[in-house]
Amino acid sequence: MATDAMRRQGVIHRTRPDNPAWDRVFFSTMIVALWAAVLYGFARTYFLAGMISAPLPNRTIHVHGAAFTLWMVLLVVQSALISAKKVAWHRRLGMAGMGLAVAMVVLGVLAATDALRRGAAPLGLDPKTFFVVPITAIAMFAVLVFFAYRARRRPATHKRLILIATIAIAAAAFGRWPIAILQAKPPLLNLVTLAFLLPIVLYDVVSLRRVQKSTIWASLFVMAVQLVRVPIGFTPAWHSFATWMAGKG
Numbered sequence: 001m002a003t004d005a006m007r008r009q010g011v012i013h014r015t016r017p018d019n020p021a022w023d024r025v026f027f028s029t030m031i032v033a034l035w036a037a038v039l040y041g042f043a044r045t046y047f048l049a050g051m052i053s054a055p056l057p058n059r060t061i062h063v064h065g066a067a068f069t070l071w072m073v074l075l076v077v078q079s080a081l082i083s084a085k086k087v088a089w090h091r092r093l094g095m096a097g098m099g100l101a102v103a104m105v106v107l108g109v110l111a112a113t114d115a116l117r118r119g120a121a122p123l124g125l126d127p128k129t130f131f132v133v134p135i136t137a138i139a140m141f142a143v144l145v146f147f148a149y150r151a152r153r154r155p156a157t158h159k160r161l162i163l164i165a166t167i168a169i170a171a172a173a174f175g176r177w178p179i180a181i182l183q184a185k186p187p188l189l190n191l192v193t194l195a196f197l198l199p200i201v202l203y204d205v206v207s208l209r210r211v212q213k214s215t216i217w218a219s220l221f222v223m224a225v226q227l228v229r230v231p232i233g234f235t236p237a238w239h240s241f242a243t244w245m246a247g248k249g
Contacts, residue, residue, distance in 0.1 A: 041173030108138030128242035132233030
């Protein structure tokens with residue numbers, strides 16, 4: 001009776017479906033764009049070099065590359081399952097995906113520490129300063145995936161956090177794009193990350209008439225960390241931490 005009364009008064013409104021068609025198109029497009037970015041960054045050194053047979057420094061880096069590639073494959077499969085309305089399969093595979101994410105965090109730290117010990121120093125930074133870049137990237141990924149897991153029963157929030165978590169770690173690919181100005185001026189790489197985040201904000205405005213809270217805080221989190229991490233990397237405290245990490249094991 002109460003429901004009938006509310007319906008007569010025009011109080012009840014149609015709720016937005018969890019996975020409308022335009023969501024499927026948008027998020028699938030973003031995944032394709034991320035795949036293109038990753039392939040462009042790692043094609044020469046990994047994908048076109050044979051992946052398993054690629055001349056990477058050691059086994060740790062091989063396992064690290066395989067795990068992160070599997071994450072990108074998982075995004076495609078999960079998107080396809082939702083499009084096919086296989087929600088139960090999506091959720092089961094999602095639990096395995098959370099296990100993969102945990103492994104990626106561990107492998108990310110191991111790979112970053114291995115690069116530090118080898119003296120790898122991209123972007124014109126010394127190895128100890130550069131160490132802040134992969135460590136903060138994997139930390140952002142861990143935080144965002146954790147909150148995505150907590151929001152797994154709220155599809156709109158969950159998929160935005162997973163997408164933004166992937167953008168955070170895709171910065172490793174952006175930094176390897178063979179574009180002269182990006183190599184000459186690494187701070188411009190922050191604009192590439194922003195270029196992947198802004199479409200999510202704009203899509204929220206167009207589709208929801210507002211920006212999701214998860215989009216706001218996750219995007220600001222990623223941009224803030226990327227803006228402050230290199231200055232932090234120059235500090236004596238960070239260099240002491242990097243020296244300690246390099247000496248572990």
